[in-house]
Amino acid sequence: MKYSINDFPDKNGFYGKYGGSFLSPEMNEEFQRINDFYQRIRNDAEFIDELKYIRKHYQGRPTPITFAKNLTDKLGGAAIYLKREDLNHTGAHKLNHAMAYGLVAKKMGKTKIIADTGAGQHGVAMAAAAAYFGMECDIYMGKIDAEKEAPNVDRMKIMGTNVIVVEDGAGKLIDAAAASFAAYEKDYERCFYPIGSALGPAPIPQMVRDFQSIVGKEAREQFAEMTDGKMPNKVIAVVGGGSNAMGLFSGFIDNDDIELLAAEALGKMREGEEERVGEHAATATFGEFRTMSGFKSLALAEEDGTPKPAYSVASGLDYPGLGPELAYLKEIGRIKFNAINDEEAIDAFYDLSKAEGIIPALESSHALALAMKMAPSHPGETFLVNLSGRGDKDIEFVLNNFDK
Structure with missing residues (x-):
C-alpha cells in the first residue's frame, strides 16, 4: 500500500485505527x-x-553519513552506511x-x-x-x-x-x-x-515525527551524494516508541522499492521462542491492540490497558508500547519488524567499536545487529542504518556485565 506522510494523521490524530487522544476531559x-x-x-x-538556526549553530547539524568500510569488509555482502546521530549535540537524535x-x-x-x-x-x-x-x-x-x-x-x-x-x-x-x-x-x-x-496522545506522534524528519531529509541527500545518485536498498532503525525510526524512515517512505526495517528488543529471548512476559520489549511481535497511556496502538498490556512488564538491555527500549504511526505502517506492510536479543546487540556494540572506532548506544546496537545479521546474504546491496546515539552512557554498564 502506498503511504504518504502528508496524509497522516487525520484531523483527530489517527493513523488508521491507531492514535487519538484518550485522557481526562x-x-x-x-x-x-x-x-x-x-x-x-x-x-x-x-x-x-x-529552528534551522538552532540546528545549525547549536546542535551542529547536519550530521554526516559514514561508510563502515571495515565492518563491511569483515561481514562480506551488503555495504553498511551509518547515519551519525551520535554526533548530534548531547549524543543522540x-x-x-x-x-x-x-x-x-x-x-x-x-x-x-x-x-x-x-x-x-x-x-x-x-x-x-x-x-x-x-x-x-x-x-x-x-x-x-x-x-x-x-x-x-x-x-x-x-x-x-x-x-x-x-x-x-x-x-x-x-x-x-x-x-x-x-x-x-x-x-x-x-x-x-x-x-x-x-x-x-495526539498531537505528540506527529510533532515528534515532524521534528525528527530532519534525519531522513539529510540522509537522503547525503546518501545520493556519496553513491552517485543511488538510494539504499534497505533502511534500518531501532524501534522503542519510534522517534529515531520515523525520523529516518520519513525520508525514504515514498520509495516503495526501498525496504524499511525496524529492529525491536527481544531481550533475554531467542528468535522463534514463545513469549515470556517480562523478558522482552518486542511490542510489534507480541503486542495487542490496546488503549494505553492515552492513545490506541499495539502494546504489551492487559485488556484494560494495564502495562505488562517490559525488558531490554537497552534502557531506552524497555517500554511496553509502540508509536501509532509505526503500528499502522506494520499493519499495511510498509515496515517489517525484526526482533534482536540482548546478546546480538552486545555483540554489535563491540563489533562496531573495534572495527570502526565508533561506540554505539545499546539502543542503536539493535539496529546495527539487524544489519550485521542480514548483510552477508545480500551482496551488492547497500544498507543505511540510523546510529541513533553514542554509547558513552553504556560503557560502564557493558564492561561490568558483558566484558569482552
Whole structure:
C-alpha cells in the first residue's frame, strides 16, 4: 500500500485505527490547545527559520553519513552506511525534537518542562533545551535506569535540571512516565510535557515525527551524494516508541522499492521462542491492540490497558508500547519488524567499536545487529542504518556485565 506522510494523521490524530487522544476531559482540552497551536506554526516561516538556526549553530547539524568500510569488509555482502546521530549535540537524535519542543513551549508562554526518560538521552536533551530557552526543568527517571545510566543523571544535574528518581513499580521508564504525567496534570497551565518518542496522545506522534524528519531529509541527500545518485536498498532503525525510526524512515517512505526495517528488543529471548512476559520489549511481535497511556496502538498490556512488564538491555527500549504511526505502517506492510536479543546487540556494540572506532548506544546496537545479521546474504546491496546515539552512557554498564 502506498503511504504518504502528508496524509497522516487525520484531523483527530489517527493513523488508521491507531492514535487519538484518550485522557481526562481537562487534559484532552490541553492537548487540543497544543495541537491547535502547533498546526498554526508548523509551516510558519519564522518558526522554521528559528529552528534551522538552532540546528545549525547549536546542535551542529547536519550530521554526516559514514561508510563502515571495515565492518563491511569483515561481514562480506551488503555495504553498511551509518547515519551519525551520535554526533548530534548531547549524543543522540533526541535533541532534534527536544529543541523544537522547547521552541514551541516558549512560544506558548510555558515556563517549565516536565518530562520522563529511560536511557537518559531524552532527559539530557530536554535539560539542554531548558537551559537554552531559560526554562525550569524536572526530569523523572526510574530508579533502575538512574543507577544504570548514572552519567546521564549527572549531565542533567550539571545543566540545572531537577532529576526525580522514581522508586515505585519496577523503577523503569513506564513508572517514570506515570509519575511525570501525574506531576504535569497538577501544573499544566505553566508547564509543557514533551514525550520523548513518537507515541502518546495526539498531537505528540506527529510533532515528534515532524521534528525528527530532519534525519531522513539529510540522509537522503547525503546518501545520493556519496553513491552517485543511488538510494539504499534497505533502511534500518531501532524501534522503542519510534522517534529515531520515523525520523529516518520519513525520508525514504515514498520509495516503495526501498525496504524499511525496524529492529525491536527481544531481550533475554531467542528468535522463534514463545513469549515470556517480562523478558522482552518486542511490542510489534507480541503486542495487542490496546488503549494505553492515552492513545490506541499495539502494546504489551492487559485488556484494560494495564502495562505488562517490559525488558531490554537497552534502557531506552524497555517500554511496553509502540508509536501509532509505526503500528499502522506494520499493519499495511510498509515496515517489517525484526526482533534482536540482548546478546546480538552486545555483540554489535563491540563489533562496531573495534572495527570502526565508533561506540554505539545499546539502543542503536539493535539496529546495527539487524544489519550485521542480514548483510552477508545480500551482496551488492547497500544498507543505511540510523546510529541513533553514542554509547558513552553504556560503557560502564557493558564492561561490568558483558566484558569482552
